[in-house]
Amino acid sequence: MNKSLxxxxxxxxxxxxxxxxxxxxxxxxxxxxEAGMLAKLQxxxxxxxxxxxxxxxxxxxxxxxxxxxxxxxxxAALDAGDEEQAEPALQAADTAINLLEVQQxxxxxxxxxAMAPGGxxxxxxxxxxxxxxxxxxxxxxxxxxxxxxxxxxxxxxxxDLKFNKEWYESCDEAEQQKIGRVSYQAVLATQMVLLVLxxxxxxxxxxxPGDNLAAWCLLAAVLTLKISFxxxxxxxxxxxGGAL
Amino acid sequence: xxxxxxxxxxxxxxxxxxxxxxxxxxxxxxxxxxIERGDYNPSITLALRMAREFGVPVEExxxxxxxxxxE
Numbered sequence: 001m002n003k004s005l006x007x008x009x010x011x012x013x014x015x016x017x018x019x020x021x022x023x024x025x026x027x028x029x030x031x032x033x034e035a036g037m038l039a040k041l042q043x044x045x046x047x048x049x050x051x052x053x054x055x056x057x058x059x060x061x062x063x064x065x066x067x068x069x070x071x072x073x074x075x076a077a078l079d080a081g082d083e084e085q086a087e088p089a090l091q092a093a094d095t096a097i098n099l100l101e102v103q104q105x106x107x108x109x110x111x112x113x114a115m116a117p118g119g120x121x122x123x124x125x126x127x128x129x130x131x132x133x134x135x136x137x138x139x140x141x142x143x144x145x146x147x148x149x150x151x152x153x154x155x156x157x158x159x160d161l162k163f164n165k166e167w168y169e170s171c172d173e174a175e176q177q178k179i180g181r182v183s184y185q186a187v188l189a190t191q192m193v194l195l196v197l198x199x200x201x202x203x204x205x206x207x208x209p210g211d212n213l214a215a216w217c218l219l220a221a222v223l224t225l226k227i228s229f230x231x232x233x234x235x236x237x238x239x240x241g242g243a244l
Numbered sequence: 245x246x247x248x249x250x251x252x253x254x255x256x257x258x259x260x261x262x263x264x265x266x267x268x269x270x271x272x273x274x275x276x277x278x279i280e281r282g283d284y285n286p287s288i289t290l291a292l293r294m295a296r297e298f299g300v301p302v303e304e305x306x307x308x309x310x311x312x313x314x315e
Binding site: 081083086087090150151152153171172173174175 | 266267272274279284287
């Protein structure tokens with residue numbers, strides 16, 4: 001298909017979807033349906049959030065422990081001289097660390113949903129965060145030590161704020177290239193999500209009374225992303241890497 | 245064009261593992277493994293370090309797929 005036509009169709013599709021969404025929220029707002037629905041939704045979420053947090057902690061932690069046991073068996077085979085087991089062992093460690101990150105995200109981001117009159121749900125939710133965060137850091141520390149056993153050249157302490165920087169600097173050319181590619185994909189995906197969220201925030205703001213906190217948060221995220229990208233590009237240019 | 249290599253063969257000749265070769269040439273064990281599998285094409289610097297370590301010209305280790313390596 002012609003690229004210009006494809007671009008036009010994307011714009012048209014976006015406009016139609018935006019129009020339908022806008023019409024929907026205005027219609028809901030005019031009929032006053034949203035207030036009751038929101039109250040019910042918030043009440044349900046306040047009760048469900050701590051239970052979901054417990055579920056996330058149990059499922060993710062147990063899955064991470066199981067994965068690390070498998071990684072340990074593979075590492076034992078590697079120690080015995082089977083070099084083919086190094087990659088699967090590292091992949092298992094990677095899966096375990098991702099599981100703990102999912103746990104961290106779920107536990108932290110479910111907490112705001114626990115807000116309800118009385119505050120009991122929020123208290124339980126907050127306690128779960130206090131329990132989960134050190135557990136995740138401890139778990140990630142052990143996984144990092146495991147990875148370092150296979151790749152002894154890796155540096156950095158998980159409890160240190162400079163961990164990511166030190167880890168990156170201890171990576172060789174192939175690993176740094178891989179991190180660069182993956183990070184660029186993450187930047188593109190984040191940009192797209194932020195744009196969609198901005199549209200959603202504007203539409204929701206039309207019917208739900210409140211402040212513009214969500215819009216400010218999105219703006220902060222966009223600015224952080226853009227400024228850090230620009231600064232990185234400038235640094236690369238100064239090093240002689242050419243313009244990005 | 246994909247790059248063929250004889251890294252594993254030369255490493256076996258020296259009797260060293262991936263970790264040890266990685267340490268000698270300033271790369272990780274994982275990168276040595278990727279190069280051996282043909283999943284990563286090393287930089288010129290790394291290829292030259294490897295050639296120095298094996299004591300052979302770089303063309304003896306790496307060649308364009310389908311072309312013979314220099315003996």
